[in-house]
Amino acid sequence: MFSNLLKFILGFFLAIAVLIGSGVAVALYFMNRTAIAPPKPIFANDSPSLQAKSPKPTETQASSNSSKEPTPSPSATPSPTESPKExxxxxxxxxxxxxxxxxxxxSEPNQDAERIGGVGFNEKIIVLxxxxxxxxxxxxxxxxxxxxWVKAGNTQKDDE
Structure with a gap:
């Protein structure tokens, strides 16, 4: 009878130890998974300095193999004293x-189309x-x- 009681108590403590150990292991696993920050996404309309830091390999190869003009970066807003409006x-x-x-x-109205240039914030445009x-x-x-082509909703009509 004494041995059965001892087996029961040891089994109970062993089960509790296994449950606590597995709970700690699961908690550590999820804490480590959430502590790793994902890489910052780069969107098509991010500033060129962010895109230049992490170019895609296919873009780098395509730009070095092509004989096209280099893509211009967004320029400053033209001053109002420039040439008359067309x-x-x-x-x-x-x-x-x-x-x-x-x-x-x-070059085309879709996200995967080739990037042919950029337009800066508050720069004057004509929506064709x-x-x-x-x-x-x-x-x-x-x-x-x-x-x-640019994504709609990122421009505003000027009141003339």
Whole structure:
């Protein structure tokens, strides 16, 4: 009878020790998993300095193998004393970039299209057209011939 009581007590303490040990192991596992910060995502309309720090390998290879002009970085807002305003095409309107980090100009209206340049915050633009799904706008940088597609919602129409 004494041996059965001893077996019961030892078994009980052993079970408690296993439960506590496994609980501590699980807690440490999840604490370590949440302590590791994920890499910062880079979005298409991030400033060029962030994109230059971590280029994709395919972009680096494509840019070194192509004979295209280098992609221009966003320029400062032109001063109002520059050349007079050019006439607008039918259906176009003047605006400015409202996204604080500026925008990437794309060759086509989709996220995977080639980046052909950039437009800085508050820079004057001309919105030429919108895509059929209204998710993209074709713009021209005012004072230059640079045209491309940007995500809709990141520009504002200017009141003239």
């Amino acid at each position: 006439p607008l095409p039918p259906g176009a309107y003047r605006g400015h970039v409202s996204w604080s980090d500026g925008l990437s100009l794309r 057209e919108e895509s059929q799904d209204k998710g993209w706008q074709k713009i021209r940088v005012e004072g230059s011939k640079q045209e491309g």
